[in-house]
Amino acid sequence: MDNFVLEGSAKTPSVDFNADKGVLELRGRSIPENSIEFYKPLNEWIENYGKSPQGETVVDVRLEYFNTSSSKCILDLFKQLENLNGSGTNIKVNWYFEEDDEDMEEAGEDYQAIINLPFNMIEVEEI
């Protein structure tokens, strides 16, 4: 299947969903006024990917920050992945946050508490 690649913009993150490698990356900031429009194609891609996934799927979330409109859409992505997990693929999430950025660290912990997927919390100098 086709990979899904989007350049980042001032309001939206860059997307690099690679079906051959089984690596799904979101990077940058996510602050669109209405996030549903932006995230819908991502959900659709994951749905297709779920039909013939790699044995291991890695989700790399490298977000600088996101608004509350995005937070719901990101949860929906994770829920979709949670449903895929164990049916042909093992999914793990790498949640990156910058040093001292307690807000992003906590945001990762919030998802970790709601979603039944293995989360690695990874502190980096710069995202």
Added chain:
Amino acid sequence: MANIYDLYKTMESNKVMLSFKGRVTSDLLMSVLQIMETKLVAEDESPKIRKKIYNVLVECLQNLYHHIDKDKEVKSEVIDEQSAIFMIAKDGTQYSIMTGNYMHNSDVDKLESKLKLINSMDKDELKQYYKTVLADGQRSDKGTAGLGMIDIARKSGQKLEYHFLPIDNDSTFFSLNVKIA
């Protein structure tokens, strides 16, 4: 013309960094965020504080953007109810993000009880409340999730200051002051 000087003095004494009055559009929002990002770098703020302010500002401005009813007929020539105000001020090390907008009287009770609930909560309770609202799956057709004020309170770490000023039979002017230190 003396009014302009009065306005200047008021803004100066309140240490206003940036202010705007009018309709909050998507383009305006982006420009303001860019200006503030540059200003915060010039103020030599730590990345941590910069992000916090940026984050709260995004939520506050998007609240103004979403909660002004664009379909509503402008019935008064005196009051433009789609118009809003915001100010960003810095006093010492404390930043304030202040917003003001008209809202329907019928929406006041719901917002007021939500703000009271938020202000009654400590850090851990807010975190729990955020997770509950996030996980419940409700969302409006505007894509808003009812998380904005909770997120603002969490990031601010201080109580939200607010005021409801009744204008007429339809409208109330809602003011919000978010502090970040």
